[in-house]
Amino acid sequence: MSFGPEPVLSGGLEEVRVRRGRRSGLPIAIAIDHLVDGHALGGCRCKPYPSVDEAVRDVQRLAHAMTFKAGAAGLRMGGGKGVIAAPAGEPLAGELRQGALRDFAELIESFGGAYITGQDVGTSVADIAFMGRFTEHVAGHPVGDGGCGDPSPFTAHGVEVAIRASLPGGSVRGKHVVVVGLGHVGGALAGRLLAGGARLTVSDVTDGARELADRLGAGWVEPDAALDVEADLLAPCALGGMIDHQAIARLRVAVVAGAANNQLSDDSVADKLAARGILYAPDFIANAGGLIAVESEWRLKGYDPDQVERGVEGIGDTLAEVYTRARSDGTSTLTAAAALSAQRSAAATGAPPGPADHRVAA
Secondary structure (H helix, E strand, C coil), X not given: CCCCCCCEECCCCCEEEEEECCCCCCEEEEEECCCECCEEECCEEEECCCCHHHHHHHHHHHHHHHHHHHHHCCCCCEEEEEEEECCCCCCCCHHHHHHHHHHHHHHHHCCCCCXXXXXXXXXXXXXXXXXXXXXXXXXXXXXXXXXXXXXXXXHHHHHHHHHHHHCHHHCCCCCEEEEECCCHHHHHHHHHHHHCCCEEEEECCCXXXXXXXXXXXXXXXXXHHXXXXXXXXXXXXXXXXXXXXXXXXCCECCEECCCCCCCECCCHHHHHHHHCCCEECCHHHHCXXXXXXXXXXXXXXXXXXXXXXXXHHHHHHHHHHHHHHHHXXXXXXXXXXXXXXXXXXXXXXXXCCCCCCCCXXX
């Protein structure tokens, strides 16, 4: 793809704009998949890409997934996403990082308020605060500035709600849960589950994860053996694609509910899980807590903890509706969740999102 200082528009979605940053020289892109009340929300992702084309494909895929996530959460907000293609093999820091963030803020401004961004993979609350100096169309401000701050705890809370909604009796007490991935969300989720009386087995590939497991008093299993643990529930909280057709035969759990995006390698895996009697909590519903918090802050122009708490706890009601619909229609929970999201989006705008892949890209 060739591109110059001005945005390049690409078909297929509401709008995609791609440019090379004037200050950083890095490729940046923003995609709006679907507008609700004239707005779309999605984080700013910063990571290396092998090519500009791949960055554009990723931003389109992610923006579409955000539409389904926002729709399922009942938010009056469409889906969007932005990416900064960071240089490979070196951290994006110092003046280069500030330049890239200013470039991204400038591209946000070109949408005239239609696109609002927040924190995502590779960006921080501090980055959002910095961009907020150059555009007002950001959300997830630092707590000290009246914002909700890091969205990770809200995401962890929402996944805990999803887990409770997916277990018999609606409680984790006495249940054995396998948490794969102890990052910002997975670690917080593990703490919440332990506080609720769950028995944990955890796994992670990063240095120091074993020490965290010891501090939590959780059992440990190596990542390549996590799928083989007999438990009540598996919570994938690391990379996407963990559950593929080969993995289904290894699972020894009754429920899969976690924080990771794109937990299933493809949509057909949801049908295979259903055929095995394994309940799947669609990830774009279970991990919507951070989006709910950021959207609330943007809409109210400040953080209201009570409203966010109600919104995050509502994830349980949404999943209950999905499970009822799936049983009634004889479909997978993924199909039922996508249909519910489209229905809620249509109720908000009169026009549902397009029927493409429902999965949230990793």
